[in-house]
Amino acid sequence: MKKDFNHLVSTFKSSIKTWDYFVNWNKVFANSADLEIVLNKLNYLLGKDDLRGEFYKLYGSNPDIIKALPVLLAVRENKLEIYDKVSKESEFYDFSGKDNDTDKYFEFLDESGLAKLFQRDGVKNLVDYVIGVEVGLDSNGRKNRGGTLMEEIVGLFLESFCRQNGLECIPQARPSKIKSEWGFNIKIDKSERSFDFAVYNPRNGKIKLFEANFYNGGGSKLKAVCGEFRSLYDELKAQSIEFIWVTDGLGWHTAKRPLEETYNHNDYVFNLNMLEDGVLNELSW
Numbered sequence: 346m347k348k349d350f351n352h353l354v355s356t357f358k359s360s361i362k363t364w365d366y367f368v369n370w371n372k373v374f375a376n377s378a379d380l381e382i383v384l385n386k387l388n389y390l391l392g393k394d395d396l397r398g399e400f401y402k403l404y405g406s407n408p409d410i411i412k413a414l415p416v417l418l419a420v421r422e423n424k425l426e427i428y429d430k431v432s433k434e435s436e437f438y439d440f441s442g443k444d445n446d447t448d449k450y451f452e453f454l455d456e457s458g459l460a461k462l463f464q465r466d467g468v469k470n471l472v473d474y475v476i477g478v479e480v481g482l483d484s485n486g487r488k489n490r491g492g493t494l495m496e497e498i499v500g501l502f503l504e505s506f507c508r509q510n511g512l513e514c515i516p517q518a519r520p521s522k523i524k525s526e527w528g529f530n531i532k533i534d535k536s537e538r539s540f541d542f543a544v545y546n547p548r549n550g551k552i553k554l555f556e557a558n559f560y561n562g563g564g565s566k567l568k569a570v571c572g573e574f575r576s577l578y579d580e581l582k583a584q585s586i587e588f589i590w591v592t593d594g595l596g597w598h599t600a601k602r603p604l605e606e607t608y609n610h611n612d613y614v615f616n617l618n619m620l621e622d623g624v625l626n627e628l629s630w
Contacts, residue, residue: 366494561595
């Protein structure tokens with residue numbers, strides 16, 4: 346297999362965002378549905394001139410409305426500790442329904458600024474409002490989703506390839522799992538290390554181990570990863586196990602030298618463009 350580092354670097358992708366990266370809509374609608382009844386009760390307060398009096402009246406017959414107050418502030422917790430800068434003391438608020446203090450809950454509504462939400466003409470429906478809040482909260486999960494996207498994409502390539510060629514594939518393969526499935530006793534420094542994928546050919550007993558990652562930004566971590574995967578390659582090669590690293594992202598443009606060192610040292614360093622072009626077919630399985 347001809348190696349060309351310039352081709353590797355020039356074909357890195359700027360993004361691997363998929364359609365499900367942006368918002369987990371199932372989670373958004375499920376979370377808002379859990380509160381839909383109490384939110385509709387709270388809709389009664391929208392636009393009321395005497396918010397305090399109407400809140401007391403509504404809470405008296407529907408004490409469950411308080412469990413929706415934190416999410417109106419984009420907060421998941423149902424127990425909050427608030428520090429008062431004036432009194433220099435902390436106040437505790439429990440929205441699970443254990444307390445029965447109307448004054449305290451209205452104080453929270455007022456001091457947190459939620460009273461302004463109920464008095465604004467622009468808010469017509471709290472269910473719709475909370476769907477928007479949930480979308481905002483879900484955006485915090487993009488980092489986690491982004492961290493697994495590369496594995497998911499590489500996994501799709503490997504699953505298809507293995508299915509077509511009669512190979513077996515294990516995702517998140519720990520040495521203990523590999524040994525129990527295929528009888529390989531892999532010895533590495535990190536005994537609990539999990540490889541992103543392990544692929545086994547039952548016809549000849551060969552095994553290949555894969556790692557996949559994507560880097561948008563630079564930093565010292567990239568150099569460290571290169572050193573780690575050079576050492577890992579050496580450990581596995583000594584055991585006649587092939588190690589394949591699939592990496593991508595424009596972050597590598599800030600760390601070309603350590604990447605090139607690893608590229609020249611290891612037998613196999615691929616990117617997604619190379620997988621798309623069928624590089625897996627060029628390997629000896």
